[in-house]
Amino acid sequence: xxxxxxxxxxxxxxxxxxxxxxxxxxxxxxxxxxxxxxxxxxxxxxxxxxxxxxxxxxxxxxxxxxxxxxxxxxxxxxxxxxxxxxxxxxxxxxxxxxxxxxxxxxxxxxxxxxxxxxxxxxxxxxxxxxxxxxxxxxxxxxxxxxxxxxxxxxxxxxxxxxxxxxxxxxxxxxxxxxxxxxxxxxxxxxxxxxxxxxxxxxxxxxxxxxxxxxxxxxxxxxxxxxxxxxxxxxxxxxxxxxxxxxxxxxxxxxxxxxxxxxxxxxxxxxxxxxxxxxxxxxxxxxxxxxxxxxxxxxxxxxxxxxxxxxxxxxxxxxxxxxxxxxxxxxxxxxxxxxxxxxxxxxxxxxxxxxxxxxxxxxxxxxxxxxxxxxxxxxxxxxxxxxxxxxxxxxxxxxxxxxxxxxxxxxxxxxxxxxxxxxxxxxxxxxxxxxxxxxxxxxxxxxxxxxxxxxxxxxxxxxxxxxxxxxxxxxxxxxxxxxxxxxxxxxxxxxxxxxxxxxxxxxxxxxxxxxxxxxxxxxxxxxxxx
Numbered sequence: 001x002x003x004x005x006x007x008x009x010x011x012x013x014x015x016x017x018x019x020x021x022x023x024x025x026x027x028x029x030x031x032x033x034x035x036x037x038x039x040x041x042x043x044x045x046x047x048x049x050x051x052x053x054x055x056x057x058x059x060x061x062x063x064x065x066x067x068x069x070x071x072x073x074x075x076x077x078x079x080x081x082x083x084x085x086x087x088x089x090x091x092x093x094x095x096x097x098x099x100x101x102x103x104x105x106x107x108x109x110x111x112x113x114x115x116x117x118x119x120x121x122x123x124x125x126x127x128x129x130x131x132x133x134x135x136x137x138x139x140x141x142x143x144x145x146x147x148x149x150x151x152x153x154x155x156x157x158x159x160x161x162x163x164x165x166x167x168x169x170x171x172x173x174x175x176x177x178x179x180x181x182x183x184x185x186x187x188x189x190x191x192x193x194x195x196x197x198x199x200x201x202x203x204x205x206x207x208x209x210x211x212x213x214x215x216x217x218x219x220x221x222x223x224x225x226x227x228x229x230x231x232x233x234x235x236x237x238x239x240x241x242x243x244x245x246x247x248x249x250x251x252x253x254x255x256x257x258x259x260x261x262x263x264x265x266x267x268x269x270x271x272x273x274x275x276x277x278x279x280x281x282x283x284x285x286x287x288x289x290x291x292x293x294x295x296x297x298x299x300x301x302x303x304x305x306x307x308x309x310x311x312x313x314x315x316x317x318x319x320x321x322x323x324x325x326x327x328x329x330x331x332x333x334x335x336x337x338x339x340x341x342x343x344x345x346x347x348x349x350x351x352x353x354x355x356x357x358x359x360x361x362x363x364x365x366x367x368x369x370x371x372x373x374x375x376x377x378x379x380x381x382x383x384x385x386x387x388x389x390x391x392x393x394x395x396x397x398x399x400x401x402x403x404x405x406x407x408x409x410x411x412x413x414x415x416x417x418x419x420x421x422x423x424x425x426x427x428x429x430x431x432x433x434x435x436x437x438x439x440x441x442x443x444x445x446x447x448x449x450x451x452x453x454x455x456x457x458x459x460x461x462x463x464x465x466x467x468x469x470x471x472x473x474x475x476x477x478x479x480x481x482x483x484x485x486x487x488x489x490x491x492x493x494x495x496x497x498x499x500x501x502x503x504x505x506x507x508x509x510x511x512x513x514x515x516x517x518x519x520x521x522x523x524x525x526x527x528x529x
Contacts, residue, residue: 005038005054006122008080023109028092028102035080040118043070053078060111068094075100136162136264142334143257145383147250149239150176156235159184171242174218202226203233208251225258227265234265256342283350287357289403297399300348302361304399309363311373312409313356314389331384339376366427374425389416390425411435454508455524470525472500477522
């Protein structure tokens with residue numbers, strides 16, 4: 001439940017629905033729309049109407065005198081608004097007299113739709129909502145972003161379970177508008193789709209089905225894919241094209257979304273409330289080394305003796321509150337899940353700490369996986385506005401070494417966070433020198449007794465006399481003793497550099513002919529003072 005509530009005017013915008021012609025309208029508002037809604041309450045027609053200050057009351061099944069009594073009770077308790085079906089002039093007059101806003105629910109709209117929209121606007125979950133309902137709405141919204149269309153997810157009986165929001169009423173065609181308002185496709189259109197063989201193909205194949213535009217029927221172009229588990233059809237995901245064409249990879253995204261949706265629909269059918277949580281915990285346990293590989297393999301349907309590769313993603317820390325960061329991580333998890341499932345049928349995604357990981361059993365070549373990571377980072381930036389870092393670790397020979405593979409991913413992400421790796425997406429194999437150098441520097445920084453007082457004195461001399469011996473020595477060492485190239489990098493004359501190198505040795509007693517001295521200087525002179 002929202003602690004502070006939502007202004008009634010703002011909640012009414014949410015109840016307007018995703019198609020701009022929503023299920024609720026204002027029938028009477030003599031007191032204005034500035035009240036704060038704090039909770040949604042469904043009135044039981046068999047009980048006396050009761051309300052609390054700030055309630056939005058849903059008068060389900062109340063008619064006549066019962067509805068009038070509920071309106072009066074709502075006003076007396078200071079409720080923000082009451083919603084009814086088939087409002088009458090007398091009800092509107094009662095609402096004005098009681099000082100409560102009266103909302104009229106369209107006859108074709110379903111009460112659970114109104115409740116779901118209201119709860120979503122208040123950021124709370126009704127007791128009757130399935131535990132995965134929010135995830136399906138998030139999946140629909142993510143799929144809509146990636147495809148550029150309006151998305152709806154239906155069960156095997158063609159009942160709408162979740163849908164994405166669209167930017168305006170002209171984005172949705174008649175079929176989408178009526179399906180969302182009624183939470184089920186109108187029979188006239190369903191019959192047409194059956195006649196065209198659409199439903200048969202969605203039930204019997206996992207291929208994306210295209211339905212061309214039919215202006216005469218008010219139907220825009222669509223893509224649809226069946227959601228299946230174990231060969232059994234569980235539902236359908238639909239993507240309706242708006243004013244602009246769908247994205248080039250819309251079909252691929254739709255396949256990934258179907259794989260992600262399958263688990264949610266299995267949960268709804270089998271009523272296994274902890275299944276998704278157990279799966280995520282199993283993957284997280286593999287990544288953290290706290291779950292036995294054989295147990296996780298049985299849970300996730302993976303082969304424990306096949307190689308494993310791990311991708312990891314992190315959102316750089318920003319000056320935002322924790323709720324905003326959590327929202328960003330949730331949106332990234334949805335996007336990564338769709339992309340990963342579209343490219344690898346057994347991809348497993350789970351967060352660990354503030355990072356998100358993808359476990360790939362029997363993965364393709366590293367270069368292919370690195371390409372996927374770059375696509376995901378690009379999509380996160382383009383669709384979510386997130387600057388995401390991505391990494392691919394070293395492969396592990398068996399599932400039991402998943403934690404080791406994850407640690408190699410963390411080494412790259414840690415180096416990126418420290419500024420040692422400039423790329424936003426990289427594999428450990430291609431940035432290993434940068435990663436190792438950063439790890440050695442961190443190790444030396446943590447052990448302050450590992451210092452050469454002669455090198456410390458050289459830095460102190462620079463600080464006291466404004467000389468540049470430290471930078472000159474480092475440039476010379478980086479150039480492997482090539483005075484001309486080092487001098488060019490420093491924009492000084494080679495003779496000037498030779499003098500500085502000789503003078504540094506005279507001031508400190510360092511022997512530049514000793515390879516160990518040169519190695520220590522290259523490491524220790526880079527440490528912060």
